[in-house]
Structure formats: structure tokens, C-alpha cells
Amino acid sequence: MTRQTSVPAVPMDAKIAQLDSLCARARIMPVITIAHEDHILPLADALAAGGLQVLEITLRSPHGLTAIRRLRELRPELCVGAGTVLDQASWEAAEAAGAQFIVTPGSTAALLESALHSPIPLLPGVSSASDIMLGYALGYRRFKLFPAEVSGGVAALKALGGPFGGVRFCPTGGISPDNLVRYMDQPNVMCVGGTWMFDSQWIKAGDWARIEQASREALQLLAP
Structure with missing residues (x-):
């Protein structure tokens, strides 16, 4: 059901501050699809033990909403958001599950x-200047650059920093240990999203110690 109120539930400045705070805490945000x-719990625990405590749980699998609910109930010290939110129905489902932030791929x-009328901050996905302007007109200043490498990577971030001086990004898609530092060195990058810390084979094998170590190494x- 689309919200009808014209008054934002939370001022945009406050939502920007929330996103800045969680990204400063995260630095690297695991983008997790639960198979x-x-x-759910051992993976989150391994990532958290390695220092990654802000988790984006995608809605790409039927276990996404379950994971958000369970982590919010059993791991309240973590910051848990919903990713791959594509429409109003999935937004409302993520909100009901307890997501603390929402990420969209576009x-x-x-x-x-x-989203202006939800208390939950949104990190909208963008891949071009036109996408940014669509959100900018509504007050958005924090975006997910996705897919980052395909969309121009560090070079694109440098170019976008000119016309969009007050905008900051969480690049996701193609981030790895090989380019992580180059991304984080950009003044308009607040954190990055990635998956390399939890290889699917490690998860299948229950090698939680390896995931913890990979998170710590990241x-x-x-x-400094």
C-alpha cells in the first residue's frame, strides 16, 4: 500500500546522518544472500567476529526476510538492512521484518x-548522473553505485565528484581486495559493499573461522 501522507516521517537530513553513521561503522558492508x-546465525557471527557488523541481507532468496527477522531478534548488536528491494511490496515486507536500512539496486x-515517508533510510542504487539527479531532486545525497566496476569504477567516482560535490557513495559490484583501497581513498566514498569475505564454498563447508579471518583481513x- 503506497503511503499517502505528504509529510516525511523523518527529515532527510536525519536519514543522511543515519546512513553516514552506519557506513562509518561498516567501512565494508557484506552483501549477503542466504542460501x-x-x-543465518553462524555466517553473521563469523562476519561480526571479524569486525563486520553492518550487514545487507538481500531479498534474492526466500530466506532473506527470515534472516532479517532472526538477526534483529537474536543479534540486536548488529545493524541489519535489506538489499535487492525492487518495489513497494518488498519494501513493506523488509520494513515489517525489522530492516534498519534499505538498499535498492536501482x-x-x-x-x-x-521512501520519503518511511522512517527507514534508503540507499538508492545509481549507475549514472541521470540516476543521481532523479534522487537529488528529492533530497537524496547518499547512493549505492551499482554495479560499481561496470559503471566506471574509481574513474566514474572521480568524475561524479565534480558536479555532485555533496554526494557520497557506497560502491558495490566488483569490489575486491585488489581495488578496495583505491575505492576507499576516494573522498566521495563512505563505505563499500562486497562478498569476497564469505566465499560460497566456505559457507557450504561451514568454515566459519575462514570467513572470520577473511573479514578481519579485509x-x-x-x-591507517
């Missing part, structure tokens, strides 16, 4: 406008 329900006028790349 099996019994992976932007539509309907979702951008509707953050060590960003150590």
Missing part, C-alpha cells in the same frame, strides 16, 4: 518518493 536458513521515482587493508 539455507541454518547459515532507482524508480515511485520508490524514491515513497578491514586490515584499510588500517
